[in-house]
Amino acid sequence: MKFWYQPLKWWGWFLYPFSLLLLGISKLRRFYLQKSARKNRLPVIVVGNISVGGNGKTPFVIWLCEMLISAGYKPGIISRGYGGKSKHYPLLLNSETEGSEAGDEPVMLFKRLGLPIVVDPKRVNAANYLAEQCAVDIIITDDGLQHYALARDIEIAVVDGKRRFGNQKLMPMGPLREPLSRLKEVDFIINNGEQVDNEITMLLKPQVCKAVDGRAACLPMLGKVNTCAAIGYPQRFFDSLKNQHYQLCKQVPFTDHHAFNAHDFEQFETNIPLLMTEKDAVKCQTFAKPNWWYLPIDAQLPDTFQEQLLQKIKDLT
Known part of the structure; x- marks a missing residue:
């Protein structure tokens, strides 16, 4: 919601009681879930955030998995599978799994990484399945910071360097899922795009555009394009295209995780290339x-952070 990232208006205080209610519920929920949480036999790294909307979490998960593979580990990913609905859980992804079944982010991660990925609304079940049925030695939880039923060994929070925490209020008054004090408890804070003390700067580097239909073709990084995005913060994607000197004729934001169909694209001129995010492309390939x-x-992160994280993982084993 736009008003979350603007100075708080007087009418916003009418939402304050609901924010207090959320705070109370989240604290009670965390207390009871952590009491019953059981540690998995494999190390668990949770990647998440304390605010609503896109923060750059998915590129970081890709970087993390590729870094772990280069260091000799065999990572696997678990996810809630937001936006998908499967007939059975836990769901182990394969090359035929669609976004409508597993959610767009898990399918995108599978296509990019080819790693074991298990989806289950109950992440504990997904973690247990991954540990018992797949050849992995470390578990990455995609967006699970508030899923306290799952015990974790390392917590990593990703922060939007541009929008930060908006008005710093809890939902629905602001964009926060938990108070800012929650960040004092995590092991690492990754800042997407800015340099801030005690936070690790992550830079996002665009690659060569690829064909949505899977052809081995590339789009020159110049000229006029139409564009759309169904992510938490579409403007970040549009701005990144402008920074690459694309001329944006039409920019259409959709709601995060929007289930695309062919009719959504009738508004675009067919003679102008249409450019979208990688997460959206997995839903449009057919x-x-x-x-x-x-x-x-x-994503690009400092070598010093990689060394610190690997050392922390080694200390767990």
């Missing part, structure tokens, strides 16, 4: 046209 493209994003 009906994509030849001039639809997506932009892969890679």
